[in-house]
Amino acid sequence: MKTVAGIPVRYMTGGASNGPPWPEQRRMFMRRVRVKPSKSQSLVGMIGGAVFVIIGFSIVPMAGVFGVFWTIMALAIAGMHAYNYFSDKGVASWEIDVETNH
Numbered sequence: 811m812k813t814v815a816g817i818p819v820r821y822m823t824g825g826a827s828n829g830p831p832w833p834e835q836r837r838m839f840m841r842r843v844r845v846k847p848s849k850s851q852s853l854v855g856m857i858g859g860a861v862f863v864i865i866g867f868s869i870v871p872m873a874g875v876f877g878v879f880w881t882i883m884a885l886a887i888a889g890m891h892a893y894n895y896f897s898d899k900g901v902a903s904w905e906i907d908v909e910t911n912h
Contacts, residue, residue: 840909844902852895859888 847855866881873880894900 840907843906843908845904845906846900846902847891847894849895852891852900855891856888856895859884859891863888 862884863881866877866884870877870881890901
């Protein structure tokens with residue numbers, strides 16, 4: 811086995827078939843972590859979305875296309891927060907890739 815400064819080196823850099831330069835880098839894995847809003851944040855978003863849905867249904871006759879767009883967006887916001895509040899999975903607002911050595 812070759813040594814560098816008295817330390818045994820299993821892999822030498824330079825060739826693709828030689829493997830990684832340091833043994834501790836052999837087992838690097840990527841893990842995806844999903845972060846969703848908390849239950850209280852989802853509850854507030856659900857209530858706020860419901861208020862905007864009610865406002866949307868009241869302004870649709872006056873606002874025309876804008877009122878329809880407003881109501882659809884408010885339904886989407888309220889629905890997403892309701893799904894996060896009542897479900898264990900929920901919709902992730904962030905996805906993080908974590909490198910681990912295991």
